[in-house]
Amino acid sequence: MTLKGTENLKKEHDCIVVGAGLGGLTCANRLATAGHSVLLLEQHFQLGGLAAWFRRKKHIFDVALHGFPVGMKKTCRKYWNKEMADNIVPLEGIKFDNPQFSISTTYEREDFTRLLDQKFGVDRATVEQFFDAARSMTFTDDDSMTTRQFLSQFFPGRTDVWRLLMEPITYANGSTLDDPAVSYCIVFSNFMSKGVYTFRGGTDLIIKMMEEQLERNGVDVRTKALVEKITVEDGKVTGVIANGRHLRCRSVVSNGNLRTTILKMLPPGVISPEFREKTEKVRMNNSSCQVYMGIKEGETIDPATGDLLFTSTAEEFDAEKMLDKHVTSRTFSIYYPTGRPGHNRYTIVSSTNARYQDWAGLPLDRYENDKQALAEDTLVHLEKYVPGVRDKIDHLEVATPTTFQRYTLHVGGSSFGTKFEGLQISRGIHDEVPGLFHTGSVAIIMSGWLGAANYGVIVANEVDRYIREQSQVAPSAG
Numbered sequence: 001m002t003l004k005g006t007e008n009l010k011k012e013h014d015c016i017v018v019g020a021g022l023g024g025l026t027c028a029n030r031l032a033t034a035g036h037s038v039l040l041l042e043q044h045f046q047l048g049g050l051a052a053w054f055r056r057k058k059h060i061f062d063v064a065l066h067g068f069p070v071g072m073k074k075t076c077r078k079y080w081n082k083e084m085a086d087n088i089v090p091l092e093g094i095k096f097d098n099p100q101f102s103i104s105t106t107y108e109r110e111d112f113t114r115l116l117d118q119k120f121g122v123d124r125a126t127v128e129q130f131f132d133a134a135r136s137m138t139f140t141d142d143d144s145m146t147t148r149q150f151l152s153q154f155f156p157g158r159t160d161v162w163r164l165l166m167e168p169i170t171y172a173n174g175s176t177l178d179d180p181a182v183s184y185c186i187v188f189s190n191f192m193s194k195g196v197y198t199f200r201g202g203t204d205l206i207i208k209m210m211e212e213q214l215e216r217n218g219v220d221v222r223t224k225a226l227v228e229k230i231t232v233e234d235g236k237v238t239g240v241i242a243n244g245r246h247l248r249c250r251s252v253v254s255n256g257n258l259r260t261t262i263l264k265m266l267p268p269g270v271i272s273p274e275f276r277e278k279t280e281k282v283r284m285n286n287s288s289c290q291v292y293m294g295i296k297e298g299e300t301i302d303p304a305t306g307d308l309l310f311t312s313t314a315e316e317f318d319a320e321k322m323l324d325k326h327v328t329s330r331t332f333s334i335y336y337p338t339g340r341p342g343h344n345r346y347t348i349v350s351s352t353n354a355r356y357q358d359w360a361g362l363p364l365d366r367y368e369n370d371k372q373a374l375a376e377d378t379l380v381h382l383e384k385y386v387p388g389v390r391d392k393i394d395h396l397e398v399a400t401p402t403t404f405q406r407y408t409l410h411v412g413g414s415s416f417g418t419k420f421e422g423l424q425i426s427r428g429i430h431d432e433v434p435g436l437f438h439t440g441s442v443a444i445i446m447s448g449w450l451g452a453a454n455y456g457v458i459v460a461n462e463v464d465r466y467i468r469e470q471s472q473v474a475p476s477a478g
């Protein structure tokens with residue numbers, strides 16, 4: 001059972017995982033199955049991090065369950081359990097509506113090839129070459145080519161094609177045309193392999209299943225446990241200070257914000273000036289705004305509306321414009337009762353990318369006004385896709401970048417971790433401070449449900465090696 005706080009803990013653990021986002025949860029589970037004693041400390045009262053949900057009236061709202069690639073099925077089967085993997089199901093109704101085109105798609109390579117050929121008039125051979133080139137990239141590839149350069153090679157001047165290929169990825173991880181092509185290509189190819197998937201039962205169910213498995217594997221999971229500092233002795237990690245207590249361990253994995261972990265949680269002087277300088281230069285990805293709408297009991301939404309609607313009134317794709325407080329692009333996720341068996345409510349979540357600085361530090365009345373304006377504008381746009389929706393809603397709530405910052409402690413309320421340069425820092429921290437590792441959203445590639453969970457596994461393997469090297473004998477079971 002998950003307990004609150006840091007009372008009654010073992011004297012020492014093989015590993016303390018700081019933060020129960022998808023990266024931290026998966027890392028903790030892997031380490032426990034490898035036989036290590038693991039303590040998982042989460043500052044919030046709920047596990048999941050950005051994979052969050054909340055209840056209002058009789059509604060359950062999913063915050064970050066809009067869609068992920070099919071790879072999540074394999075990841076859950078391999079690193080969690082089959083039951084979890086079996087609940088991963090395809091999303092069928094994906095639509096785009098913008099001044100350049102209005103289409104429905106399964107969001108798979110075959111369907112995109114058909115659309116690019118028949119609707120956009122692009123030569124099939126070029127489309128195949130584009131897909132093959134995107135698919136061949138790996139995260140160790142050269143990062144000097146930008147997505148703009150990559151797309152220009154295949155579709156010069158075709159801003160409509162760029163929009164089709166890019167807009168959903170910008171929603172999925174905040175990447176822009178000026179970010180490295182490698183990050184775009186990996187994420188895009190992951191989606192294109194078999195379309196977009198979701199978790200039947202909702203975020204609350206998947207996190208509950210994870211929590212139960214952690215318990216079965218002997219992980220001590222604590223909520224309301226804020227890690228303030230990481231302790232280091234003789235150059236090596238020795239524990240953390242959480243809720244004011246020193247908890248000892250042989251290794252620490254931080255699933256918290258990368259910059260905060262290195263620049264705020266470590267004692268002064270333990271990292272080299274060069275590493276500090278590089279960390280200071282790591283840029284955070286953008287944040288988000290969301291409008292959550294609960295539909296009254298007895299009211300319905302026509303399933304033909306679709307599941308995921310990428311809508312925009314902007315003339316062309318523009319990642320900067322997508323961050324603007326004057327919103328032109330929004331994704332509507334429609335949740336039908338079939339997606340949460342046993343529950344009879346429909347909900348709608350509107351997501352937009354956003355800048356933290358547009359929302360932070362506003363006087364309270366201005367902040368509330370701006371939230372209301374966003375809600376009203378969202379309703380006006382949603383009417384086009386769900387006529388009469390305003391009268392069907394009995395709960396409406398707005399989250400802004402400051403909401404995301406408050407619940408996850410991410411610098412700037414970042415929704416998708418860091419820009420590409422964060423990868424080198426996240427991967428390199430262990431060389432600076434032996435015993436300290438980082439997992440979770442970095443570099444666009446390692447973000448999203450699939451990226452974060454997979455990165456948790458990669459890091460768990462490294463921690464396992466480290467602990468074994470340190471003890472030179474198999475560690476005791478937790």
Ligand SMILES: Cc1cc2nc3c(=O)[nH]c(=O)nc-3n(C[C@H](O)[C@H](O)[C@H](O)COP(=O)(O)OP(=O)(O)OC[C@H]3O[C@@H](n4cnc5c(N)ncnc54)[C@H](O)[C@@H]3O)c2cc1C
Binds near residue numbers: 019226288450
């Ligand atoms: C609005 C929105 C929509 C999204 N939609 C999708 C989507 O449809 N599909 C998709 O694949 N991805 C989506 N994402 C992204 C995805 O949810 C995240 O990339 C992923 O969940 C991040 O996992 P993580 O491991 O990086 O941890 P995070 O979720 O960032 O969690 C980190 C955890 O660490 C905890 N923590 C931080 N500091 C401390 C501390 N000092 N002590 C203790 N605990 C601490 C935090 O409370 C948090 O629980 C979305 C994100 C947002 C914001």
